[in-house]
Amino acid sequence: MRKSLLVAALLVLGSFGLAQVKIGINLELSGRFAAIGNQTLNGIKVANLQTPEVLGQKVELVICDNETSREGSIACAQRFVNEGVIGVLGAISSSMSIPAAEVLQDAGIIMISTSSTNPQTTQIGDYIFRMAYTDDFQGKLAAAYVVKDLGAKKVAIFRQIDDDYSYGLAGFFDETAKKLGAKTLVQDFVANTVDFTAQLNNIRSFKPDAIYYSGFCAEGAPFMKQLREQGFDQQVVGADASDDPQCPEGAGAAFDGYIFTGFATPNLIPDPEAKKRAEAFKAKYFEVFKDAKPGDFNGFVLAGADAYNVLVAAIKAAGTTDVKAVRDALANIEHFPGVSGDITYKGTDGTPKDRTIGFYQYKVKSASDWTKIELFGKSTAEVQ
């Protein structure tokens, strides 16, 4: 009896000595968005190497792969509720973020989606934050670019109807494009569609000047391949889901000239201080991942890193690991010097105030020989 008491006491003491702050990570590490998911995870890992401790305790990353499915994302969220983490980073896509956010909000656990852009995500509750801008900005910017800068009078829009992000984004794009006087024609597809020939035949008589694609690369690669095969040579513009090596690697030269909006890379960040931080982080990234290709580093890596950084900063500011206190600290963060730019949550619904959207273009010779050109960056503050 006495012995077991002693053991128990030792165990308690031991656990104090090894106290750890647990942060859950709910990402798409396999399935359709595997490439983006792993880029985000790498960003989080590098940030964790840079700041491995907070309040004198080691930060433990609990990684959960949601397999790019809603069920998987909910299962990950429930697992984190049971394990009692302070906060959860992820998921990357809106379709996986929204169901997880509902679980975590009910349980009172902080969630920072790294790249969900659907406006709904942070509306779910006061424990839900994001690292990205929202799709109303992204859609507006893209539509203004296509209609004003490219001078398109008719735009065909392809949206993935069973995805919150793609559907919402296409809606914002359509709205703005119409407002600016362009005609639009929307075509739908669902996840895992590989044959787009019928949809492409549908836009033939419409004779579009430009095409907007709001989906992901798993469908985007066969889409672009068939688009070019079927004789369409119009400019195609996509969104941040296209910022994924699976696009040029999947369809090769069909992606040559493809323009898309996405998270700003260091070069496009207007604030010189933030740019310096981003450059330093990029150097660190390639130091840690020596085999990484230049195309592997993008805005998703920065978003992942900052989701981690901002949560750790909030824990530090709160001075405790009490979830409620940390949430309050997070909601009051102002001008946090993140590697993706300045982060301010104070007075917002959990969407950072000033974000930069970059415009990029793929230059693709073949599936293994491609680069991404940075065209220009626009900050969301500028648009407002």
Next chain:
Amino acid sequence: MTASKLASRSTLFSLFAGLLFVALLGWRIASMPDYTFARIVQDFLNALTLGSLYALIALGYTMVYGIIRLINFAHGEIFMLGSYFAFYAMTLTPMHWGLALLTTVLLGGTVLLVLRSLFNLEEPKRTFLLALLIFGGTFFLLAFRHLGWIEALLLSMLATGVAGVLLEAVAYRPLRGAPRESMLITAIAASFFLQNMGQLLFGPRVRGFNAETVLNQPRSFAIGEETVYFTGILIVVPAVTAVLLFVLNLFVTRTRLGKAMRATAQDAEVAQMMGVNVNQVIALTFFIGSILAAAAGVMYSIRFGQIHPLMGLMPGIKAFTAAVIGGIGSLPGAVLGGLLLGFIEIYVVSFFPTLSAYKDVFAFVLLILILLFRPSGLVGEDLTEKV
């Protein structure tokens, strides 16, 4: 109800369904002013391309069912393995000679063992020659050349055929004689196992399958002022499907092994009593079915340009649907079902653009209708007749 009554009822049903379809088509085309002749032709070619791909996958599916009455849910995963084997054959060659030697010994050894058990190779001289051919050929292909898609296809068909036989030996043979439900559940488990093994072995990422072949060269011809586009796949896949259908039919009806297959299909126990080696026949069926899956997988990957470990799921379900619509167990039925499915998917999007997200639903509704009104499928006449 007598057989003739049943036949007349189903003929009436087909007639009614056909008339309804034609009426709907006419009404829809008439209400679409910009649906030009060129677009009609374009849709037709697109549907033929997609449908013949489904038909090719469904052939292997229906073949296995015909012999052992097993819905092989892992067929889609075998299809995925075939794509990956071809992918690696194209991207990893020419290999370092040491690696090539290792792969040759592993692959060639397994192939030889499986082939020996399949074809009763007892004569030592012949076996030796075959071994020489397999080891030498594999080593030569892997070590010295950058493989084109045709060599990759052939190598992949061989490797996938062997993988299919191994799957049968591990997952299905121990359950011979067990209730059919057990086999079905094992098939689903095998499917999940292969999906997850694929994620571990090949990585979860989507990979580009960039075979620069004549098959995916864009081609076009003019109709009036408009242009219609297609790729080489449109010609090759229907041709391959037709040839395979012909050869398989010949094999099943004219050869000794084919006869043994039909005997096994009719009654495995009695066939065994008559001296047919049932295990061998079933393994051979899996070998052929998996070869077909590999061929379909490579064609599909060339067409759509990318592969991933879960790629077999949807084509597998589609092929199952096609096989059931056509009459499961019937080879021409599988081809008919595949084509029908392709046409439905294209024309639903074309005629009802707002419903294009539900194109799969239409295919499955057809499946339900067929199961309700003609459970033996469009071609399958009698449930006892298999293959």
